[in-house]
Amino acid sequence: MIPAWLWLLCFSIPQALPEAQTTELYVEVPENYGGNFPLYLTKLPLPREEAEGQIVLSGNLGMAAEGPFAVDPESSFLLVTRALDREEQAEYQLQVTLETEDGHVLWGPQPVLVHVKDENDQVPHFSQAISRVQLSQGTRPGIPFLFLEASDEDEPGTANSDLRFHILNQAPAQPFPDMFQLEPRLGALALSPKGSTSLDQTLEGPYRLLVQVKDMGDQASGHQATATIDVFIVENTWLPLDPVHLAENLKVPYPHHISQVHWSGGDVHYHLESQPPGPFDVDAEGKLYVTMELDRETQAEYLLQVWAQNTHGEDYTEPLELQVVVMDENDNVPVCSPRDPPISIPELSPPGTKVTRLLAEDMDAPGSPNSHVVYRLLSPEPKETEGRAFELDSTSGSVTLGALPFHAGQNILLQVLAVDLGGAEGGLSSTCEVTVTITDINDHAPEFITSQIEPISLPEDTKPGTLVATLMATDADLDPTFRLMNFAIEAGNVDGTFGLDWEPDSGHVQLRLLKNLSFETAPSHKLVVVVQSVAEMVGPGPSPGATATVTVLVERVLPPPKLDQESYEASIPVSTPAGSLLLTIQPLDPMSSPLRFSLVNDSEGWLCIKEVSGEVHTARPLQGAQPGDMYTVLVEAQDADEPTLSTFVTLVIHFLKAHSAPAPTLALVPTRHLCTPRKNHGVVVSGPSEDVDLADGHGPYSFALGLNPTVQRDWHIQAFNGSHAYLTLALHWVEPREYLVPVIINHNAQMWQLLVRVIVCRCNVEGQCMRKVGRMKGMPTKLSAVGILVGTLLAIGIFLILIFTHLTLARKKDLDQPVDSVPLKAAV
Ligand SMILES: *[C@@H]1O[C@H](CO)[C@@H](O)[C@H](O)[C@H]1NC(C)=O
Ligand SMILES: *[C@@H]1O[C@H](CO)[C@@H](O)[C@H](O)[C@H]1NC(C)=O
């Protein structure tokens, strides 16, 4: 026992510490103090000068109204008046104040905590003096099957309440004395490894165990208590379970009991796990339940494991396994594969050609009738007369072509019923659909729409490149690639005169001329055009329609007449009189066939053209023509032999100001003679010699006959050089007499009119004038005969003189004087 003075010494130390009134004082008092009372605990820091106040002690003073604590007013010591029991009250919370009589606080409150220090004065005791426990065979060693419970009321956490368990005795001590082991701190009773082996072999027991609990931890001293445990060994009921077969979609109240486990040992908790996780549960009695409907198609089998565990979750033994098999129900419809792309079958495929294989999947248990699918053809329905279009194998679902033929481009919807239960009544079914497309093959040869073309006439001068004919061909195939055609000229295309032209994807082919045609070489062409499919053909060869014959007839073309100029122009004063020769239109080649000229559109009627000679004259005075105006007239020159051949040429007349000079000079030239019938003689007519411009080379004169139709008919004038023309008789015979032949001479927009006096006489043998032309009326008189004779002689004389003169002049090369009459040969 610790002496009181030592306590005082110990407990006064805190008093010496610097203090404030609020600092709690802490005092420990030993429990069950066995020394003298009052026991002074600690000196309170009361102020001395205020001694007239009254010390008040308050707070949690325990059960007694008169608490065990007091304050000695003399010494200011806190004291305890009796022994304290920790188990009764472990701590006291006190307050000390100094107060006046009327309750006025002079000092404090000073809190004081009094702690009762524990003494090992309590004995541990078991919660049950006698325990009975069942121990199942098969319990693993070391797994506690009983947790002993004992308590000690001494202060927790101290050695006074630190308990240890021990087995003191085992009865019977058979087959081993240490069949069990007891964990000293926890009191967990388990089979020892040795005990476990013997327990599995024979059913021993019951065993009576005397067990002890002792405080003060592992120290030898301390209080102790004992208890008896009767351990009954029971048979192992933890036996393998038979698999459970559960129908899917089972309509029963849930949870539905499916099996039972039982651990015969005491204090068991069951724990269940499902692999894969499923709706299963176990209750405290070991009954296994399924908590909701199962679906075989989701999970066909579960493996459940059930553990028997002690209160600490430790497994007594290996888990039991339970296989749960979900039994199938025909709850799934056969499902066709999602609609496939259309299946293409070439046309003309033989019966038996594989089309497709339908596959309907049934999720029900494989190999069971629930998933045994058979097929039935719904559409197209077989037609009694024509046979089946498709054949279907009801077990395999494979579809082949039937006897009924198809044609290209057909789309057939194949509908097949897939039924489970092997087609038996009550089976579930669905319809599978497949589109079958009959594809084209190149089994049609292209053909011309018309194989005989009407003969085509082509002028010889048809230009190369000209379209001759367009041929059309068709192809009965559907596929555009099978409709592509090639064309060729198989025969008749000598020297490649013709060619073909086509767009690859059209059935039109154009026959064109490639070279010049020649009537002489080939007056006709017979061309054989063939058409072929570009793609390789299947089946029959080319048909007769694959050729077309084109006959081309060449038309002869003669060149139109050619003129010496491309176009003709003349400039004339607006005052030009009628009958003036403007110009002459002539063929380019004088040797070519004769031409006939005509004016096409002389709308004013100003002009006229000589049909044969091509001379263009003014037909009337140019009334209305304005100087500076232009008058264009189209002239047609026709081939006299081939009237279809003609040439058109423009004739442009430029109108000039009226000539300032006086009206056309009327020049009378000396009388000339010409004999009739016409000989090769003519009269030379010269332009006005006084015109000085001529010497300057201002262009030739033009000569024309006056517009009198008789003059035009009887006479002919032809220029033979720039200044001279030759006037001859146009007719073979004209009446012998004197003629005044009007000749119009144009030069540089100037105009003159000559009146050439010509005496026409009968020709003698030499082709000269026989006599002077006289009056032919009535019978000649003697006088007239003498006259004629004298005239003739005179004429001869004149003629001789003329010839003489002419020769003399010719010799002198003096051409001033116009010649009366010269032989045409000499003149040319
Ligand atoms: C075809 O005829 C045209 C006109 O008639 C001519 O210009 C061309 O040279 C000719 N071509 C051949 C190749 O003879
Ligand atoms: C005659 O025809 C030609 C060509 O067509 C034309 O240029 C001309 O003006 C026409 N002349 C008259 C007077 O109509």
Ligand SMILES: *[C@@H]1O[C@H](CO)[C@@H](O)[C@H](O)[C@H]1NC(C)=O
């Ligand atoms: C034209 O012919 C005539 C008659 O033969 C001749 O007198 C005259 O000199 C010739 N004039 C020219 C320009 O040649």
